[in-house]
Amino acid sequence: MNISRMLLGAAGIAMTAGLAHADAHSGDTSEMRIALSNNYAGNSWRQAMLQTWKESTAQAVADGVVAAADAYTTSENQATEQAAQIQNMILQGYDAIVLNAASPTALNGAVKEACDAGVIVVSFDGIVTEPCAYRIAVDFAQMGREQVEYLATRLADGGNLLEIRGLAGVFVDDEISKGIHEGVDNNDQFEIVGSVHGDWAQDVAQKAVAGILPSLPEVVGVVTQGGDGYGTAQAFEAAGRDTPLIVLGNRQDELQWWAEQRDANGYETLSLSIAPGVASLAFWVAQQVLAGEEVPQDLTVPFLKITQADLDEALASTPEGSVANVSYFLEDAQQVIADAE
Amino acid sequence: MTFLARHRIVLPVVSLAVLLAATFYMQPRAMSYFGLNLLFNLAVPIALATIAQMMIIMVNDIDLSLGAFVSLTACVTATFLQDAPLIGALIMLSLILSYAALGALIHAFDLPAIVVTLGMSFVWGGLALFILPSPGGSSPEWLRALMTVKPPFAPMAVVAAIIIALVTHLLIMRSGIGTVLRGVGGNARSVGRAGWSLIRLKALAYGLAGLFGVLAGMTLVGLTTAADANIAMRYTLLSIAGVILGGGEFIGGKVSPTGAVIGALTLTLAASFLSFMRLSSDWQIGAQGAILILVLTARLIFRQGGRT
Numbered sequence: 279m280n281i282s283r284m285l286l287g288a289a290g291i292a293m294t295a296g297l298a299h300a301d302a303h304s305g306d307t308s309e310m311r312i313a314l315s316n317n318y319a320g321n322s323w324r325q326a327m328l329q330t331w332k333e334s335t336a337q338a339v340a341d342g343v344v345a346a347a348d349a350y351t352t353s354e355n356q357a358t359e360q361a362a363q364i365q366n367m368i369l370q371g372y373d374a375i376v377l378n379a380a381s382p383t384a385l386n387g388a389v390k391e392a393c394d395a396g397v398i399v400v401s402f403d404g405i406v407t408e409p410c411a412y413r414i415a416v417d418f419a420q421m422g423r424e425q426v427e428y429l430a431t432r433l434a435d436g437g438n439l440l441e442i443r444g445l446a447g448v449f450v451d452d453e454i455s456k457g458i459h460e461g462v463d464n465n466d467q468f469e470i471v472g473s474v475h476g477d478w479a480q481d482v483a484q485k486a487v488a489g490i491l492p493s494l495p496e497v498v499g500v501v502t503q504g505g506d507g508y509g510t511a512q513a514f515e516a517a518g519r520d521t522p523l524i525v526l527g528n529r530q531d532e533l534q535w536w537a538e539q540r541d542a543n544g545y546e547t548l549s550l551s552i553a554p555g556v557a558s559l560a561f562w563v564a565q566q567v568l569a570g571e572e573v574p575q576d577l578t579v580p581f582l583k584i585t586q587a588d589l590d591e592a593l594a595s596t597p598e599g600s601v602a603n604v605s606y607f608l609e610d611a612q613q614v615i616a617d618a619e
Numbered sequence: 620m621t622f623l624a625r626h627r628i629v630l631p632v633v634s635l636a637v638l639l640a641a642t643f644y645m646q647p648r649a650m651s652y653f654g655l656n657l658l659f660n661l662a663v664p665i666a667l668a669t670i671a672q673m674m675i676i677m678v679n680d681i682d683l684s685l686g687a688f689v690s691l692t693a694c695v696t697a698t699f700l701q702d703a704p705l706i707g708a709l710i711m712l713s714l715i716l717s718y719a720a721l722g723a724l725i726h727a728f729d730l731p732a733i734v735v736t737l738g739m740s741f742v743w744g745g746l747a748l749f750i751l752p753s754p755g756g757s758s759p760e761w762l763r764a765l766m767t768v769k770p771p772f773a774p775m776a777v778v779a780a781i782i783i784a785l786v787t788h789l790l791i792m793r794s795g796i797g798t799v800l801r802g803v804g805g806n807a808r809s810v811g812r813a814g815w816s817l818i819r820l821k822a823l824a825y826g827l828a829g830l831f832g833v834l835a836g837m838t839l840v841g842l843t844t845a846a847d848a849n850i851a852m853r854y855t856l857l858s859i860a861g862v863i864l865g866g867g868e869f870i871g872g873k874v875s876p877t878g879a880v881i882g883a884l885t886l887t888l889a890a891s892f893l894s895f896m897r898l899s900s901d902w903q904i905g906a907q908g909a910i911l912i913l914v915l916t917a918r919l920i921f922r923q924g925g926r927t
Contacts, residue, residue: 353904353907358843362890366658366895369646369654370895381845381850382754383845383846386843387843
């Protein structure tokens with residue numbers, strides 16, 4: 279098992295380097311077709327996701343790894359429409375369906391139809407609960423814990439933290455916040471002295487932080503959910519307070535601000551979020567399943583972390599108004615599969 | 620020409636046949652028991668919703684709350700009907716009765732149905748969110764079994780479409796009360812003068828719409844196995860389009876149950892057809908609209924041809 283995985287990894291590296299044909303897989307998938315079923319394309323994250331899918335799969339098709347990898351987006355963000363789309367894909371004879379679902383449950387019927395017809399279903403980001411499907415989920419709680427752990431390495435003395443939350447009532451907000459609070463419980467040198475909802479938007483975060491700042495003691499660190507770091511920094515600056523250590527969320531404006539601060543006063547922090555390129559990870563996981571690899575039903579997406587050292591590179595490759603992205607390759611998928619076992 | 624003008628069912632049948640032939644040409648796999656079922660099974664709840672809308676259009680009203688109502692009944696199906704069948708059935712019954720009451724209210728106070736139902740869509744939507752705040756629930760076993768049954772000769776979707784068309788045809792086109800109901804749309808005053816209680820007839824029409832709305836929600840959950848509060852939002856417009864595509868008209872009580880079912884099948888098929896054509900999603904809604912306009916134009920041309 280270990281040797282075969284090493285061989286596979288070697289094949290993957292050779293392939294992505296463009297050196298070899300990808301025939302070294304355990305199973306040949308060159309005749310197989312994979313479809314992307316996507317429910318929504320109306321924001322920068324989804325646009326980046328579709329772009330990454332196009333680029334990575336075009337390469338995979340050119341290399342002869344699979345015969346086709348077509349992307350379909352429903353014209354309306356509706357579960358019933360996506361269910362019909364999935365059923366159409368079964369009819370079109372795709373061997374695997376990579377799915378970003380409109381609803382975690384309302385597609386289960388169609389997903390079951392696909393499984394029964396022998397089609398592999400890999401869901402990511404918007405995952406489905408049907409047991410026969412594969413899920414590439416995001417461990418949002420871990421994202422929260424990692425922020426506090428990073429702060430613990432930087433601020434050994436601890437101190438007061440400000441928490442910026444997301445959109446109230448949304449599952450993602452609850453999960454990240456839960457992780458942050460777990461992290462604080464494990465690192466009792468920290469105390470959360472204030473919490474505001476930034477709705478993952480810079481302007482909302484700025485207003486909310488500006489509102490709570492006068493009532494707060496000295497804040498040494500800010501834990502965020504992404505899309506709110508830049509607004510938080512602006513609010514601290516406007517209040518004339520020292521800029522604390524703000525954990526960022528990979529948005530271009532946040533990275534831009536970080537680079538400016540670094541150049542001005544050596545500011546150092548960490549940025550982490552989910553890369554839209556997770557679609558390419560799902561593609562490779564589907565390919566691995568088709569190739570006959572043993573893959574657990576539940577996998578976890580790695581975060582895209584940007585550290586001080588990667589900042590310039592990440593900033594240069596992120597279009598204005600967008601979010602930092604990364605394409606995943608075969609060996610990344612194999613790593614994720616290995617981690618889950 | 621006069622033949623087409625007289626038999627309004629011919630055009631919907633021809634549109635469906637043409638679209639079906641084109642789909643089979645593009646995707647020969649669809650031409651099988653299994654393929655037909657996949658192509659049409661999600662049309663079953665749409666067909667039932669279209670029949671519900673037809674009941675309202677039959678009495679010259681229009682229902683803008685149907686999508687939200689079907690979403691609500693789907694949520695009730697996935698929660699109460701599964702966990703406590705008796706309470707679930709009672710909720711469904713009271714929903715049908717409230718639809719009937721709505722019809723009576725609209726008639727008694729001479730309210731515009733379009734405004735009342737638009738308002739009710741928020742009530743239904745709110746109730747659905749209240750019952751199922753986050754997507755989930757599960758389908759009752761018997762319902763799932765019913766929707767995945769594999770009858771001999773023809774797949775479930777086709778059999779269900781035929782049964783729905785047959786039952787509603789008998790009810791609306793053949794039975795005495797159906798004729799009177801259509802009369803309400805045609806000439807309410809003369810129906811009233813003939814001694815019928817208009818308020819009861821309207822309540823009956825709305826109650827029937829509620830009944831078919833409940834059936835639509837139940838069959839939808841039988842197919843999807845779970846619900847969410849927004850699951851059927853697009854049924855409002857789909858059902859109106861289905862009625863019109865099937866040869867119905869907004870006023871005059873001129874409706875056709877068989878046509879409505881065929882209209883629902885055609886709309887479902889049109890979406891699949893465009894997907895098989897690999898048309899970009901940005902163009903799909905536009906193309907669906909174009910198909911609709913094309914069929915309606917054909918109808919208008921034939922009717923005018925028949926008149927001269």
